[in-house]
Amino acid sequence: MELLIGQMFAGLSLGSVLLLAALGLSLTFGQMGVINMAHGEVMMAGAYTAFVVQRAISDAGISLLVSIPAGFLVGGVLGLVLEAVLLRRMYHRPLDTLLVTFGVALILQQAARDIFGAPSVDVRAPDWLQGNIELLGAPIPLTRLFILGLSLVCLAGLVLLLKATPLGRRIRAVVLNRDLAETIGVSTRRSDQLTFFIGSGLAGVAGVAVTLIGSTSPYLGTNYIVDAFLVVVAGGIGQIKGAVIAAFSLGVLQSVFEYSTTASIGKVLILIVIVVFLQLRPQGIFSLKTRSLA
Amino acid sequence: MRVSVHKRAFLPLAAAAVATVLAGCGSQIADPTSGSSAASTGTSCVDTSGNSIKVGFINSLSGTMAISESTVFDSLTLAAEEINASGGVLGKQLQVVSEDGASEPTKFAERAGKLIQQDCTAAVFGGWTSSSRKAMLPVFEANDALLFYPVQYEGLESSKNIFYTGATTNQQIIPALDYLAEQGTKSLFLVGSDYVFPRTANKIIQAYAAAKGIEILGEEYTPLGSTDFSTIVNKVRDSKADAVFNTLNGDSNVAFFRQYKSVGLTADTMPVVSVSIAEEEVPGVGLDNVQGQLTAWDYYQTLDTPANKKFVAAFKAKFGAERVTSDPMEAAYTSLHLWKAMVEKAGSFEVDKVQAAADGVTFEAPEGLVTVDGENNHITKTPRIGKINSEGLIDTVWSSPEAVEPDPFLATYDWAKDLAK
Structure with a gap:
């Protein structure tokens, strides 16, 4: 029982990290079909933001709370610049964006190495996140609980924005049918910029969150980018609810597989599950239904 | 303009596949024979006529291993300066040729080949991961050159062309x-x-x-x-x-x-x-x-030996008071001094003479006295x-x-x- 709860929580917690990493990607990928390989590096920028903020504010608790909005801003602005300078010129050329953003990812990694050095840096977790609480005998780490909560807050915020604001309505209109949206007067340009800002901002927040559990190094992004793409692809492009289901299913499956076999075999099994799933359902859990003709 | 559902499904798959490949490209496995393709000449091109002698340093100064290997490069640099300040080796000043292994075993093999054949170095120092060592091993054996490898490793290996100054199991x-x-x-x-x-x-x-x-x-x-x-x-x-x-x-x-x-x-x-x-x-x-x-x-940096105090003080003086010294750095530092001792015992820079002289060569290292075992080319160490x-x-x-x-x-x-x- 104790183990079951421990493992269930491990799965949910892994799922929440995957969800945080994939939420922003789901948005940019879904709206604009941009395969942003630099998404992981935007996370890294968020993580280093947490490091810089902590250097300025030595109290780990306050610095964490400041880091979350700061990480969102840094990530978002980075995304805006990327969009304005490069991606704007290559919409509808997915393979080009893939290569360009991969190049950007390498540049950002090298920049991080030059600024902060190659060794990983230490971002301390605040005292109130040290340790764990017991749930029926199973230790639930507080950092994990915090990340789970943060991912749910981000999710709720994003859903609220998309469903309940005029801004979100415009974004959804563009996702559904870009040409038609443009015809009825939606500025797709503005909408694209905004989407990229929010999507990259969420990556920045994800970066802040993972400093609590892992290392903060120039390679941070490469550890998450593949999993983030897997979540988005399995969930269905541009489908937030698909991403949520995919992230938590993959998280729980991974922890089940890993517990019953080993970490390496668990990873292999997960990939097999995804490959088989996509064979049966290439469009992901949910697919975008549009009346678009092309 | 817009692609159909089926095409849309293909793109993300392609993206995920490319992402996997790209993310994995830092850890490719080397073909152990690559880099040794240039035929072994059998005769060394090392130039011993002038008042300097070339030695090669091969460390990853970029890529994922740079974090560790750049520290080894620093301590090798310190050892070379110390040796030069005290009159060099057989009266010749060391001239360091440095190559970046870039965290890729294939690059290590290729650069090692360059250090031996083009730069004509008398000995090469460096390497960290076992895969980089395994990739360089055939290059050093084919060219009959010397590599000094400074990191603890998994054992079960011995080559007359490699001196292992880190711990074996x-x-x-x-x-x-x-x-x-x-x-x-x-x-x-x-x-x-x-x-x-x-x-x-x-x-x-x-x-x-x-x-x-x-x-x-x-x-x-x-x-x-x-x-x-x-x-x-x-x-x-x-x-x-x-x-x-x-x-x-x-x-x-x-x-x-x-x-x-x-x-x-x-x-x-x-x-x-x-x-x-x-x-x-x-x-x-x-x-x-x-x-x-x-x-x-x-x-450990805290060891209380006179040689270590000198090593730590010299290192901090050169690279900054906040820097620390570690086991692989000490083993690298020791490796250059051991090579000097071997060459001076042999009275020659020639590889076979150095190999013949190696057994029993000692150095008062920061970790304590170390002695080369000529049978397996490892050294005694104090765990x-x-x-x-x-x-x-x-x-x-x-x-x-x-x-x-x-x-x-x-x-x-x-x-x-x-x-x-």
Whole structure:
């Protein structure tokens, strides 16, 4: 029982990290079909933001709370610049964006190495996140609980924005049918910029969150980018609810597989599950239904 | 303009595939023979006529290993300066040619070939990962040149063209097990990264445990760079083992120790012995997370020997007071001094003469007196168990009473006789 709860929580917690990493990607990928390989590096920028903020504010608790909005801003602005300078010129050329953003990812990694050095840096977790609480005998780490909560807050915020604001309505209109949206007067340009800002901002927040559990190094992004793409692809492009289901299913499956076999075999099994799933359902859990003709 | 559902489904798949390939391209396996393609000439092109002699340094100054290998490069640089300041080797000043291995075994093999054939260096120093060493080995053998390799490794190797100045398994892992047994450890949990060193090390630990009645309660590997340890720490916690033997490498240590601590495991309840965390790595892992945990090496910055005090002071004077010194750095520093001693004993820079003179050459290293064993080209070393203190340095809590003879094939251990096969 104790183990079951421990493992269930491990799965949910892994799922929440995957969800945080994939939420922003789901948005940019879904709206604009941009395969942003630099998404992981935007996370890294968020993580280093947490490091810089902590250097300025030595109290780990306050610095964490400041880091979350700061990480969102840094990530978002980075995304805006990327969009304005490069991606704007290559919409509808997915393979080009893939290569360009991969190049950007390498540049950002090298920049991080030059600024902060190659060794990983230490971002301390605040005292109130040290340790764990017991749930029926199973230790639930507080950092994990915090990340789970943060991912749910981000999710709720994003859903609220998309469903309940005029801004979100415009974004959804563009996702559904870009040409038609443009015809009825939606500025797709503005909408694209905004989407990229929010999507990259969420990556920045994800970066802040993972400093609590892992290392903060120039390679941070490469550890998450593949999993983030897997979540988005399995969930269905541009489908937030698909991403949520995919992230938590993959998280729980991974922890089940890993517990019953080993970490390496668990990873292999997960990939097999995804490959088989996509064979049966290439469009992901949910697919975008549009009346678009092309 | 818009692509159909089926095409749309293809793109993300392609993206994921490319992402996987790109993310994995830092860890490709080398073809062991590449780089040695240029035919062996048999005759060395080393120029000994002038008043300087060329030596090669090969370290990863870029890529994922740069974090570790650049520190080795620094200590090699220090050793070269010291040697030059004291009159050089056989009266010749060292002229260093440095190459970047870029964290890729193929690059190491190729650059090693260049250092030998084009730059005509008398000896080459460097390498870190076992895959980089394995990639360079055929190059040095084909060209009959010398490599000095400064990092602890998994043993089971010996080449007349490589001098191993880091610990082999009986100078690091076996003493650590002896220490744990002495402390009354009855059960162990093994955690490692999934590649050659941890797998070989754990095979040795399994054999040792079987012979000495220590129970192995689990053996877990994670892919290099893995960041999620929640399942593994649950397994470790559940096993109630007396101690954990950690052969994780690189950034995985950060995630492991953070998550280890977050489920309530501490150095007091379940100590972790690590073989890849030295003074350099502690700040990155976070002092809070590893303070009080154990390490197994042959050298610590805090060692109280005159040679070490001189080494640490010289290093800090050159590279800054905040820098620390670690075991591989000390082994690299020692390797250059050992080569000098070998050359001076041989009275020649020629490879076969240096090899012939190597046996019994000694150097008063920071870790204590080391002696070259000419039979397997390893050196004697003094194993030490350390405990990470509140300043992030490592205090020695146990030290072998004397330097241990190298035994890379574990031939002198009864329980290990099946391992070397």
